[in-house]
Amino acid sequence: MDKVIYKIVFFPIQIFIFCVSYFQPALFLSSRFDMFALFFAQKSFPWFKGLMAYRMFQKKKFKEVIVLHRHDSMENVSGLFLLSVALSRRATGKVNDRTIDFLKEAVNKGASLLKSFYLFKLIVTLRETRRMTDSELSYFVAELSATRLFYKSFYYRACLELASEFLLKNNVSDAQKWYLVGRLSSRASGYLALTHYFDSGKAHSEVGRLVSPELSLIDIIKMSEGSICVVGNSPSVFGASMGKWIDSQRVVIRFNNYRLGADFSDDIGSKTDVWVRMLPTPLIDRKLQEGVGLVVFTGPNSIYRSILKWPEVLGISSQVKSAGFFDEELFFELQSIIGSPPSSGLMVCYTIYRVLGYFPKGSMIGLSIDGNVEQDGVYHYSDPTAFAAPRHNWEKEAEVYKQLLLGAR
CATH class of the missing domain: 1.25.40 (Serine Threonine Protein Phosphatase 5, Tetratricopeptide repeat)
Incomplete structure (x- = not known):
């Protein structure tokens, strides 16, 4: 009452x-x-x-x-x-x-x-x-x-x-x-x-090319035979002096609004073979770099899902040899492990590990792997206004990164 x-x-x-x-x-x-x-x-x-x-x-x-x-x-x-x-x-x-x-x-x-x-x-x-x-x-x-x-x-x-x-x-x-x-x-x-x-x-x-891509991320990882480098956008790349080594790898993967140029070449090189990026959004203002052979849109395979900006997607895919999405089975597998949608950096590294059976030693540069992403003052080496997405479970991701590094060879 x-x-x-x-x-x-x-x-x-x-x-x-x-x-x-x-x-x-x-x-x-x-x-x-x-x-x-x-x-x-x-x-x-x-x-x-x-x-x-x-x-x-x-x-x-x-x-x-x-x-x-x-x-x-x-x-x-x-x-x-x-x-x-x-x-x-x-x-x-x-x-x-x-x-x-x-x-x-x-x-x-x-x-x-x-x-x-x-x-x-x-x-x-x-x-x-x-x-x-x-x-x-x-x-x-x-x-x-x-x-x-x-x-x-x-x-x-x-x-x-x-x-x-x-x-x-x-x-x-x-x-x-x-x-x-x-x-x-x-x-x-x-x-x-x-x-x-x-x-x-x-x-x-062009939709047909996306439905049945000539080259997928899994294909290009197999072709690398372990000569591969995943270059993230963390400020930790400053002073890495890894530019020449990165450019010597068979496959170099970069993300979203990565920046290249004279100020960064000594640390992170200039070569890009795979561009992993979000679906078209104002947050991504980078243009397609010459030499990129594969564009991977983040998230599980969205080809039969709703995509708001199809003209932009098709415009990007028409400029490269191939374009596609993350493997859906691997995406859901990793998501079930960490309990949240994986970041694109972890998804790429996990795909490499699952395809090769190991993670190549030293092939992970500029990725935030300590679980403290949300507390860091700067998230992107060339953009002080960039921020970490709240949908990702950074602590769980750090645990998976550590497991990948433990198995590196």
Whole structure:
């Protein structure tokens, strides 16, 4: 009874605080209103707590949402609240089965009008975590088949994600079935590889090169026969005096916004064979260097996923011999070890180790391997404004790096 009275008495205050927080995000006191709202939300109605948590997620206050969840069991919360917790975990790098469990429970407890939205978020997060099992695919097929077409945009996008997953499992007939529904989405253009596969009239030769690359990262590692160097962007490269040795290696791999020139050549050389980079984003302003034969886009194989900037991707791939993505199986394998999406540096080193069976001694330069990345004052040797991505588990990555170095020869 006391809890009910508390909820009723303080409910108008909560509504006021929530409205201030929601409609005045630039207000100087908005962060303090957020804290007040979180305090009251701990004992509020489940649906209001869900609204508050989702608003916190939208404002990128992921840690606050996760902390708010610790005050409740899974039974006493709304679907929107569980969704907010899951998406906050995902945003902070916790891409694992625990996060998937939150999303599954959100689908079960969420409002039926929002089911398409919940299912889409669950499917996307699951596909970022690992490949779907046959039983999971059957579950999504049944759920989407029975879902009413509220939030059509998310329903259609969920259909496209299912089509992509079926195609990766070589189930072409089911993939085509869901693609024909999903192509009604306003975001269908982001799934260009699906269109390329199922609509020959819109096929694109450059997409075909990405789907079946002439040369992959695994291929070029095999060709190196151990004569390979991974050059990161850590300030530790200063004074390394490794330039001549780096350029003498058969394969040199660099990342994102790497910088070359007279100021750096003595330490890190000038040669680049493989450019590992994020998908097109304003954060990457480097142009393609002459001599690069392979561009690897970070993340698991996204070819049948949604890519927002396909023209830029195709523009890059058209300038090199080959372009592609990290091997999906190895990516998920490493992600399961460290519990978060791996950084591109660790992913490359791990791929080298898995392909060669060992990691070549001395072939890792300019990578932050001590686990203290987030505390370092400078992250990039030529860009003092660069920062470490919060999605990576740097401490776990340091442990894997040490294991790789222990096995170096």
